[in-house]
Amino acid sequence: MTTSSYVYSAVRTPFGRFGGSLSGQRPDDLAAAVLRAVVAKVPSLQPESIDDVVFGCANQAGEDNRNVSRMATLLAGLPTSVPATTINRLCGSSLDAAIIGSRAIDAGDADIVVAGGVESMTRAPWVMPKPSRAFPARDVTAVSTTLGWRLVNERMPAEWTISLGECNEQLGERFGISRERQDEFAARSHRLARQGWESGFYDDIVVPLGGLARDESIRDDSTADSLAALKPAFRDDGTITAGNASPLNDGASALLLGSEHADLGKPLVRIAGRAAHACDPQDFGYAPVAAAGRALARAGISWSDVSAVELNEAFAVQTIACVDAWLADGLTDPEIVNAKGGAIAIGHPLGASGARIVGTLAHRLVESRERWGVAAICIGVGQALAVVVENAREVH
Secondary structure (H helix, E strand, C coil), X not given: CCCCEEEEEEEECCCEECCCCCCCCCHHHHHHHHHHXXXXXXXXXXXXXXXXXXXXXXXXXXXXXXXXXXXXXXXXXXXXXXXXXXXXXXXXXXXXXXXXXXXXXXXXXXXXXXXXXXXXXXXXXXXXXXXXXXXCCCCCCCEECCCCCCCCCXXXXXXXXXXXXXXXXXXXXXXXXXXXXXXXXXXXXXXXXHHHHHCCHHHHXXXXXXXXXXXXXXXXXXXXXXXXXXXXXCCCCCCCECCCECCCEEEEEEEEEEECCCCCCCCCEEEEXXXXXXXXXXXXXXXXHHHHHHHHHHHCCCHHHEXXXXXXXXXXXXXXXXXXXXXXXXXXXXXXXXXXXXXXXXXXXXXXXXXXXXXXXXXXXXXXXXXXXXXXXXECCCEEEEEEEEECCCCC
């Protein structure tokens, strides 16, 4: 028997700066914190009734190894009978976790699933390959696993393995997106994130941890003028800077998913459409355009029906390019995109970002009492994911 899947609760940690307030927290402890919190949000939930825990993590090279989802489930004090798995679709890992969990519920294979993700970019280790023979005479280089390509296969075409920043410099050239426009968008992200916190929007979503109660990368004094003073990060004459790209962060997020038959109270939203898209690796920043289009089609709606969008801001340039494309496809208002701030301000701990945008989207729709929303995320190496949700509470 098929059913529908719903988001019943959503929580996350504050997102900490690289080397900041959460740097002392192991990734399995970060994940355990949101697992405990998302379960506590629903007092009627019996933990032993959870059919699966699906968490995403993009690294898995250090303390997040050996199935960090299972480790977090045990550390959170959930019954040992609750199974758990860890999946990796890089930046889209926790959105993928939500998709996997919702599919299991839709198919009748599960009734309750906790989906989410975690990343400690601070604690990502240095790695080196094992030598092909004992006692090599040459030097061996340790490689950081914090972000981007490492230990690259020599058979990969060079244009596929350029840095994420260079990929998006090329995207900016392709669409003629200026430095000024990127800096203005980045300043908007900080302004709206600050307003989201000041209005109390995040109070019910974010669980304080390690002495941190608010996202640590938000800069209250950011303006387009102040961002314009920063030097390009990837090209001497480039447009991408540390100010108009997402920072490195630590954090975790979780969603409680269930069927309409689950005794979990009133849900926030129904998951109505899902899609993945792949393209040439260097074009990853633009991939959400097609992923969102597919998800909308599967939900049976169009852009003109959508009232809220959460698009992960990996870079201002790729976010602008996607929004421009969606406006051409029928999106009615660019201001409905990331209206509570985005990853440029809030942060982008890779494996945690997908569930963050779903949780934010669900709460935005409940707050506004509007019906349809889209969550989308670009993914390094040429992929994207998107999910369409429908408000499950009273709508206008």
